[in-house]
Amino acid sequence: MSKGQLALVLHAHLPYVRSENPTSLEADWYFQALIECYLPLLELLEESHAAEDQFPHMTLGISPTLLSLLADKELQERFQPWVLLRLDLLKEAPPQLYNAANHLSKRIKKQLLHWQSINGDLISRFSFLQKEGVLDLLTCAATHGYLPLLREHPEAVRAQLLTAVREHSRLIGSPPLGIWLPECAYYEGLDKLMYEVGLRYAVLDGHGLLNANPRPRYGIYAPICSTKGVAFFGRDAESTFPVWSSREGYPGDSSYREFHRDLGWDFPKEKLQEIGINEPRPLGLKLYRVTGVSTPLENKAPYEPDLASSLVKDHARDYLQGRKSQLKQLKTSMVVNPLLVAPFDAELFGHWWFEGPEFLSELFRQAPRENISFTRLVDSLSNSPRLQLSDPSPSSWGQGGYHHYWLNETNAWVIPEWSKAGKAMIECCDRFNGIGGEKDRLLRQAARELLLAQSSDWSFILRAGTTTQIAKERIHRHLQRFWSLVNAANDKEDLSDSLLLRFENEDCLFPFVDPRDWTPMRN
Incomplete structure (x- = not known):
């Protein structure tokens, strides 16, 4: 050889x-x-x-x-x-x-x-x-x-x-x-x-x-x-x-x-x-x-x-x-x-x-x-x-070699949305860490919706200009569901059992997702 x-x-x-x-x-x-x-x-x-x-x-x-x-x-x-x-x-x-x-x-x-x-x-x-x-x-x-x-x-x-x-x-x-x-x-x-x-x-x-x-x-x-x-x-x-x-x-x-x-x-x-x-x-x-x-x-x-x-x-x-x-x-x-x-x-x-x-x-x-x-x-x-x-350099294999393809005039609007939702998830999971019951169920589904909203595929599609309506719909849908779930967990909003079940049936991945993954990282 x-x-x-x-x-x-x-x-x-x-x-x-x-x-x-x-x-x-x-x-x-x-x-x-x-x-x-x-x-x-x-x-x-x-x-x-x-x-x-x-x-x-x-x-x-x-x-x-x-x-x-x-x-x-x-x-x-x-x-x-x-x-x-x-x-x-x-x-x-x-x-x-x-x-x-x-x-x-x-x-x-x-x-x-x-x-x-x-x-x-x-x-x-x-x-x-x-x-x-x-x-x-x-x-x-x-x-x-x-x-x-x-x-x-x-x-x-x-x-x-x-x-x-x-x-x-x-x-x-x-x-x-x-x-x-x-x-x-x-x-x-x-x-x-x-x-x-x-x-x-x-x-x-x-x-x-x-x-x-x-x-x-x-x-x-x-x-x-x-x-x-x-x-x-x-x-x-x-x-x-x-x-x-x-x-x-x-x-x-x-x-x-x-x-x-x-x-x-x-x-x-x-x-x-x-x-x-x-x-x-x-x-x-x-x-x-x-x-x-x-x-x-x-x-x-x-x-x-x-x-x-x-x-x-x-x-x-x-x-x-x-x-x-x-x-x-x-x-x-x-x-x-x-x-x-x-x-x-x-x-x-x-x-x-x-x-x-x-x-x-x-x-x-x-x-x-x-x-x-x-x-x-x-x-x-x-x-x-x-x-x-040797410590590697910040990089990506996208156009330009760094982050431009996922951070530009077509898709930058989603980044503060991720940030606000991420902060809310961390605070909520810290407050109810390991509480179990209905709140745990709400947070598990909120975790799924947040993860799905963060997919880089939707940002890529927005930049590429193809099927952008699907990308926007997916981002908004997952973020809207996330906020409904988090607000319900914080007792700020009522969420019916039927609507929760619908979210769980439609976005039914990651059966073992764990809200404790979002608990604050303290030094």
Whole structure:
């Protein structure tokens, strides 16, 4: 094997998009990611693990909100009808798209059979792969809260972390050692809170390590350890660029499937209304290829599956050879074996880049021939006898490298709302700490609503300018519910049992959430 290793790190996350409406856009977000990304990812890992000549190792973060969706029995019951409806719609694709529609139909049916064979239980399968040494499962902040913008009240950050660790332990069966920090965002002192809740390592963008104090001897090519006892890995841009760039990387090739052209935009309104959808929108039925990055959507050519599949093999080989060249060059100037850390959003593989899961499968298949060794972050730490002591720099992997994407003219208004609600939660939990009974029930639901309001996804959507109405509605809904619950706990407002039950049924994640996580942190 080559001197040095490659660590693929995938972050699987969706906000808590549970909806009472089975035909909602939020339901589409979840079910599309499930059939395009999470099921194919599980399948390729299990198949690679079963192959005698392959050695798949990967680090996978699964956010607590995504775990909650995966474990939701009602959503599991809705999944098959959702899939069958898509299969019916594919039958109505235009004749020139027959091959592409037939290919997608077979893919969907295969994943549905996979789903049925495991009784919809992806969580236990991922957990098993961790026990087998294939996966290293990370947690995330409870609702993907952007932690640097919650730091005014350290208790709010602590509650995000404690809730995450508790939920991961409950559903995975063992406590997490590592965390994917939301948006890889870090601020000074966060490592102390991480250490106190049992978290020992995380991934940062490259400048989080390159600007660390003191500057690490090996830059991003070896983990560092902060003075508070938490290890940090740095993203290697050279290892990620060929995969994540839709214009200059592999996904932008003319033969791959086009993400933005969807049959949902082509069906007549009357047809969509028959199935409970009021306006045209993507339905996860994409039958065209990129053709050219500047080609207008209406001029895209039909997708050709065989052509794309052949290209995946070439791109996987090119990627591995690029990493081998990197490692060879790095080894000439490093005393320790270099480590390339390649972190991605998991949804890139299959959802955004349709051929992504096949690409990953090819990486594991071809790696032995290219003398590339994959590793998990936890194994890398176990095999590193000594880490350089260095405190990472505040950073994120968002646009600009710091906090601008989540703090700007489109979304800054929510930060004082988080602050006021966080302060009220801390004061209320301090007053009624461990009181039990009805007030405890009110505070538990208030905790859920506060956590949900803090999701960075809504701030991201507001900045991106897509589906902003959903983002605003979610933020306002959770904050309004929070204040009703806290006011009821403080005897300032009456809240009927029926309304409380409605809140609990609709926002029913984190069954073991604990209001004591918000009790004041006193020195």
